[in-house]
Amino acid sequence: MTEEIADVGRGISLAYERIGDAGAEPLVLVAGLGQQLHGWPDAFCAQLAGRGYEVVRFDNRDAGRSTHPRFRPPNLLAMLAGRFPPQQYDLRDMAADTAGLLDALELGSAHIAGVSMGGMIAQTVAALYPDRVRTLTSIMSTTGSRLIGRPALSTWRMMGGKPPRSRDEAVEGAVRMFRHIGSHGFPFDEAWVRETAGKGWDRDPSAGGVGRQLAAIMKSGNRTPLLRTITAPALVIHGDRDRMVHPTGGAATARAIPGARLETVRGMGHDLPEGAWSTVLDLIDEHARSSDVPAP
Template sequence: MGTVQANGIEIAYELHGDPSGLPLLIVSGLGQQLVGWHPDLLRAMVRRGFRVVVYDNRDVGLSTHFDHLGQPDLTAALSGDADAAAYTLLDMAADAIGLMDALGWESAHVLGSSLGGMIAQTLALHFPDRVRSLTSVSSTPGNYEETRPTPEAAAALLRPVAASREAYIDGAEQAYNIIGPGEFPHDREWARRRAGMAWDRRYDPHGTARQLLAALAADDRTAALRQLTIPTLVVHGTADPLIPVAGGRHTAAAVPFAELLEIDGMGHDLPRQVWERLLDKLDDVAHRGEVATTARRMPIA
C-alpha cells in the first residue's frame, strides 16, 4: 500500500501480485474504497497471472478529498442541473493515468465497476494507447433515462448521513441487501467488514456526493464508444436494481465486437459464486488485448 502524487492530487493505492504479471488497473464504484474489493477475488486474479492495482478514487478513502468545495447540491443535480459538479469523469480518468505513470505502467488492462465502469470507459476513449483491454461491470454509457434505479435502490444509495460507526455499518448492510446480492446468497459478514474498514479509513458522504455529480454531469458516451477498437468485455447482472441490465446491453451494443456476459440473478455486486465465470472471461479479453497491443507495437514493413 502506498500514496503517489498523480494528476495534481494524492492517490492511495495497493498492489497485488508478481511484478512480472499482466498489469490490471481496477477502478472502484461510487464511494467505494480500495478495501471494498474482496481480498479473495484479488488473490484469484493474481493466481490468473495479473499484477493488480486497486486505488481510492479522489474524494474517498485516503486519496485527496475536495472538502473546500463543500456539500454539493444533489437535489438540483438529480433534477437535471449538474453545473455544480466539482470535477468530471475525465478528471477521474486522468487520475488513473497519473497513477499508472507513477507505477511505471505504459499501459494496462482496465476493469471498472459501476461508476468505475464509467471512468474506465472514459479512460479508454481519451487514452486508448494506455488501455490494453476494457472490462465494464454493472455500468452504463449514459442512457440514464433507460437505466434509472428502482425507488428502493435509489433510496439505499441516497441514505442519510451516518452519525456513528455502528450506524454506518448497519446502513451499509441494509443498502447491500437491497442493491447487492440479487438472487445470490447474502454475504452479511463481508458487507459489514468492508463497511467497517471504509469508516475506519475515512467516511466522507460529501465526497461520495461529489463523485455522483461527476457521473450525472457526464455526456452520453454511446456515440463515442462506437469508435472504440480496444477488446472489450461487458458484465452485468439481470437483477441489478441500481443500474438495470439495459446499461450493460447499451454498452456492449455500442462498442464494436464487445462481448456481453449477462449473469442471471446477479444484482449490483460480484458474489463469490460468479467469480470463476468472470475471471474466465477476463482471461480471454486480456489475451485478446495482449495480441492487439503486440500488433500495434510491431513496425510496419
C-alpha cells in the same frame, strides 16, 4: 499488499495497492461510487494474481485515503438541473487520475476493469487514452443516458437517506443497501459487508465524497458518443438482477462500444458475490488473454 500513495498530477494523490508478481500482466481495478480499494475483495484480487496478473486496486479521488476536495457537493435537484459548483470534477478528470496512476507506476498500458462508476471511468480511460488500455472490462455499468440503466424506484428511496454519522450507522446502512441491491441469486455474505463497511469508515469517515462523485457522473451526461470512439477490445459484464444499474445499461454499453461483447451473469446484482467469482474471473481472464494487443 502494501498500501502506497501516488501523485497523479493536478493536485491529486491516489492510495493504491499492488497484488501479484512485479512484471506480470498489469490489471487495474477501478472502484465504484463511494467504494474504496478494498471493495475489490482480497481473495478475488489474489485469484486474479494467481492467474498471472499484477493487480492494481486504488481509491478514486474523494474516497478512502486519496485526495478529497473540500467544496460542498451539489444536492440532487441541482444535479438534475445541471447546476454544479465551479470546482466540480467529472468522469474525464477521474479518468485522467487513472492515467496518472499508470504514469506514476511506470506502466505504459494495462488491462482496465471497472465496476459501476468504475466502469464509467474505465470506459472513459479507454476512449481518451487508447494507447494505455490493452483491454477494457466494464462491469455492472452504463452509458450515462437517462433513458436506460436507471436504479429501481426502491433503490432511489434508499439512496435518499441521510449519510451515516457513526461507524455503526455506516455498517448497518451498508447491510441494508446490499441486501437490497446485491445478488439475490447467490448467498448474501453479511459478515463481509460489515467488515468492508467498517474498514471503509475507519479509513474515511467523511460524508461529502459520495455526493461529489455522484455529481461527477451527472455532470458527464450521456457518454454514448464517446463510447463509440473506443478501440480497445471490450467486454461488458452485467447481472440480470441489478437494482442499482438496470441491465439495460449493460446492453446499451455493449451496443455503443464497437465490437464489444456482452455477458450476462444470472443471479448477479450490484455486487460481486463469491458464488459468481469463478464466472467473472474466467470472463476477465479469457478476455485479457484473447486480446492480441501487444504490451508497449
